[in-house]
Amino acid sequence: MTRGQTSGAPRPGGPCGLRERKKRRTREALLHTALGLFLTQGYDRTTVDEIVDAVDVSQRTFFRYFTNKEAVAFAVQEAVDARFLAELRQRPASEPPFEAMRRAALNAWSTRGESGGSDITVELQVRAYRMIESTPALHAAHTRRNVGLERQTAALIAEREGIDPETDPRARVAVAAFSGVMRMTGQLWGGRQDAGVDALRELTELHLDQLGPALSGSWRAA
Template sequence: MATPTPQTAPTGGLRERKKQRTRDALIRAALELFTEQGYDATTVDEIAEVVDVSQRTYFRYFANKEDVAFAVQEMVEARFLEELSARPAAEAPLTALRSAVMVAWDEIGSAIESVIPLELHMRSYQMIESTPALVAVHLRRSSELEEQIARLIARREGLDVDTDPRPRVLVAAFSGVMRVAGKVWGEGQDCSVASIRELTESYLDHIGPAIADDWRSHP
């Protein structure tokens, strides 16, 4: 109580660095095992053994077996939110979302590399999309992110999310499209960053026309 708020050493301590290393090692080991032998065929004990820690320690870093698969995604999402907050207020909502995604895709690469090889991350993404248990978690996480995005958009436009349905509706539509783009990408061959960037861009361009009623007159 009387301590000057020591607060677990800001950054410099050996302890902190060691913890970070263990965490990164767990992520790397987990993703490697998941992508090689499959998620279900991998046990938490295996992951812990590779990193040479006890199973109990794994569960002190990650709440469950699934969470470790999304540790990198979490970084990406945080990056996207930052980018969205930084978009000029003059941009229309959908435009701001689109721009933020594009900028984020260009910048996250290096951030990811600091934890795991980018190629491993790409393979992990596809692994998630083809593992029912992880698809479910991924969707839930996405919907939580949507709520945050909706609130950001509402703030930009000076609206209240609980009164005006447009922020949530727009974000719901936007996210749905993003998800489909990611899914289609995962099913395709080209697993490069450029590929998903293009696909995303193309799909976002279709959102307007798809809502319009007369598909037959605009083929």
């Protein structure tokens, strides 16, 4: 490179960096505002117009970040699910399926809690979860989304173990059991006053560690 030439890469703090930060702030403002309106006046009663008016942006800006109102409601959950799948893909092949899923779930929350630049805070997760649980239309959509996540997880587990999920049911059975415990844990966590990352990890570990004993052996006292 001769004197006077500059690299094509954007400089830290340059125009590209400023634009990206502005985009993140706009998306975060839309997300926080929408969830706040959903909780105070109800999901069904809240319109896109009200959300954009509160943030002082146009509808065009809203649809640049979210396809519709439901996409805003599930934005937090989608980010959590994506982190879990990413962590699961990185687990060592030597780990048994349940241990790999357990570690992926716990590491996903640890990573989230340590990333100060993320707009997916614990407080936002709690607000989104409680809003979904209290809205019948969203609760039904959440169930459908969970089915999709279970299919992706089962496919990953089957690939790790070298089995065909269409002919070998073990991956689907394992994921169904794991997902059931995770749903129960989420419900317990969402109802607690101390609904932070530490509380979620504590509940998750407690109940996942009981999965094996609950499925095998006798429950009766000796």
